[in-house]
Amino acid sequence: MGDPFDIVVVGAGTGGYSTALRAAQLGKRVAIVERDERLGGTCLLRGCIPTKALLQSAAVMDTVERASEWGIKAAGEPDWSAILAFEDSMVDKLVKGLTGLVKLRGIEVVSGSARIRSGPGVDVGDRALDTSAVVIGSGSRPKMLPGLELTPRIITSDQALWYDRIPASAVVIGAGAVGLEFASLYRSFGAEVTLLEALPRLAPLEDDEVSKEIGRTFRRRGITAVAGAAVKEVTDTGDAVQVIYEADGASHGVTADLCLVAVGREPVTDGLGLQEAGVALTDRGYVRVDELLRTTAPGVLAVGDVAATPLQLAHVAFTEGIATAERLAGIDVPPIEYANIPRVTYCTPEIASVGLTETQARETGRSLVTEKLDLRAIGKANIVGEGGFVKVVAEEGGGPVLGVHMIGPHVTDLIAEAMLITSWEATPADVAALIHPHPTLSEGLGEAMLALAGKALHSA
Numbered sequence: 539m540g541d542p543f544d545i546v547v548v549g550a551g552t553g554g555y556s557t558a559l560r561a562a563q564l565g566k567r568v569a570i571v572e573r574d575e576r577l578g579g580t581c582l583l584r585g586c587i588p589t590k591a592l593l594q595s596a597a598v599m600d601t602v603e604r605a606s607e608w609g610i611k612a613a614g615e616p617d618w619s620a621i622l623a624f625e626d627s628m629v630d631k632l633v634k635g636l637t638g639l640v641k642l643r644g645i646e647v648v649s650g651s652a653r654i655r656s657g658p659g660v661d662v663g664d665r666a667l668d669t670s671a672v673v674i675g676s677g678s679r680p681k682m683l684p685g686l687e688l689t690p691r692i693i694t695s696d697q698a699l700w701y702d703r704i705p706a707s708a709v710v711i712g713a714g715a716v717g718l719e720f721a722s723l724y725r726s727f728g729a730e731v732t733l734l735e736a737l738p739r740l741a742p743l744e745d746d747e748v749s750k751e752i753g754r755t756f757r758r759r760g761i762t763a764v765a766g767a768a769v770k771e772v773t774d775t776g777d778a779v780q781v782i783y784e785a786d787g788a789s790h791g792v793t794a795d796l797c798l799v800a801v802g803r804e805p806v807t808d809g810l811g812l813q814e815a816g817v818a819l820t821d822r823g824y825v826r827v828d829e830l831l832r833t834t835a836p837g838v839l840a841v842g843d844v845a846a847t848p849l850q851l852a853h854v855a856f857t858e859g860i861a862t863a864e865r866l867a868g869i870d871v872p873p874i875e876y877a878n879i880p881r882v883t884y885c886t887p888e889i890a891s892v893g894l895t896e897t898q899a900r901e902t903g904r905s906l907v908t909e910k911l912d913l914r915a916i917g918k919a920n921i922v923g924e925g926g927f928v929k930v931v932a933e934e935g936g937g938p939v940l941g942v943h944m945i946g947p948h949v950t951d952l953i954a955e956a957m958l959i960t961s962w963e964a965t966p967a968d969v970a971a972l973i974h975p976h977p978t979l980s981e982g983l984g985e986a987m988l989a990l991a992g993k994a995l996h997s998a
């Protein structure tokens with residue numbers, strides 16, 4: 539007999555720790571197995587939190603650069619070691635908080651690499667953990683381009699977060715969330731930036747009009763942003779990186795201080811003994827799960843980036859972890875509706891969306907109405923000094939809002955209201971009847987709904 543637990547969670551990232559915290563709250567005996575020295579996983583240690591700390595420093599730099607627009611004489615320059623110290627302090631604070639919470643809830647942290655047994659059970663070194671449920675939350679890591687190796691100048695976000703300097707110039711490959719965020723922050727810190735995206739548009743998962751707007755604003759910020767770029771060669775020459783790519787039928791070369799590869803993430807499943815335990819993977823290597831996040835092995839579930847569910851986002855992992863813990867405690871939790879999960883990218887300008895893009899909504903065969911509200915119609919956006927838009931896609935004839943797409947200041951915070959609107963299937967008239975405070979950026983969404991309800995106040 540090994541140590542008896544109700545649930546053993548593999549991985550202390552967002553998916554794993556949310557499962558563990560909720561399960562312990564529901565009275566379960568829980569262990570988390572983690573091989574990293576610190577709890578927190580990608581989000582806290584190598585993802586959301588450190589990136590957003592760097593982006594906050596970048597935003598301060600942008601504000602200093604533009605200070606005279608608000609009548610302030612200011613000048614400044616990034617102090618990279620102090621920026622890294624701020625980043626470290628944010629990570630440390632949150633890791634400490636999480637570690638304390640895990641202890642407080644009586645969760646046992648088992649240090650080491652987990653190997654899953656059918657039954658189920660988990661082995662960590664010599665120790666056997668017996669349990670009635672195993673939850674795999676082993677996460678993901680940055681993907682490299684095929685045939686390309688990491689070098690001091692060819693890096694992924696893992697290295698970029700604690701790089702030893704601000705690059706004078708950078709080529710960023712991939713214009714998903716990671717690529718957009720790093721291209722933006724490198725530019726804010728003064729680097730010459732080239733952003734290369736293989737697909738025909740930047741931010742390919744967003745609405746077409748958002749892609750166009752981010753391309754326009756990035757170019758205005760001095761970023762060379764190229765969509766439809768096929769990267770042919772990346773070479774570290776020792777004192778620079780050379781990238782050859784094809785676009786518009788011609789071959790181009792760019793030389794830079796570093797190359798950040800931001801072409802997606804891949805699941806971490808090696809060493810877990812999944813095949814022997816009867817846990818099947820998808821063609822792309824993710825853990826196959828049903829709509830209740832159960833794998834093909836009895837008593838083994840999967841949450842977060844490693845699970846073959848639609849979005850690799852921390853808030854998806856939280857949702858999956860909480861749902862899994864509750865189901866294991868006998869609570870009836872319906873399948874997660876991934877369509878209503880907001881997506882947020884913290885570049886300048888910020889991007890946020892929820893629900894269907896206009897193209898996806900048209901593909902459903904429904905008749906639509908759309909409104910694209912220019913944020914310059916909103917007083918507060920002018921004061922903050924940033925434009926952008928709020929685009930709403932709704933069913934024609936007073937039907938529900940199907941999607942909201944925003945680009946501009948603080949839209950990553952504003953999207954939460956749109957999430958309620960799409961999740962509750964509210965119509966533009968429902969929302970137009972509610973009062974948005976003035977002067978706030980939230981009026982952008984309010985005004986777009988007023989326009990769709992036929993009573994625009996500040997827009998044509």
Ligand code: NAD
Pocket residue numbers: 683711712713714715716717719734735736737741742767768769800801802803849850851881882883884
């Ligand atoms: P991604 O899959 O979102 O984007 C990668 C991009 O790289 C895609 O647009 C793809 O077309 C492009 N690409 C792939 N191969 C290429 C090539 N050879 N040349 C040029 N472009 C190429 O992946 P990511 O941006 O690395 O992010 C990884 C995951 O982490 C995603 O799921 C993302 O949503 C998540 N993430 C989220 C946030 C956030 O929510 N703010 C921030 C960072 C990462």
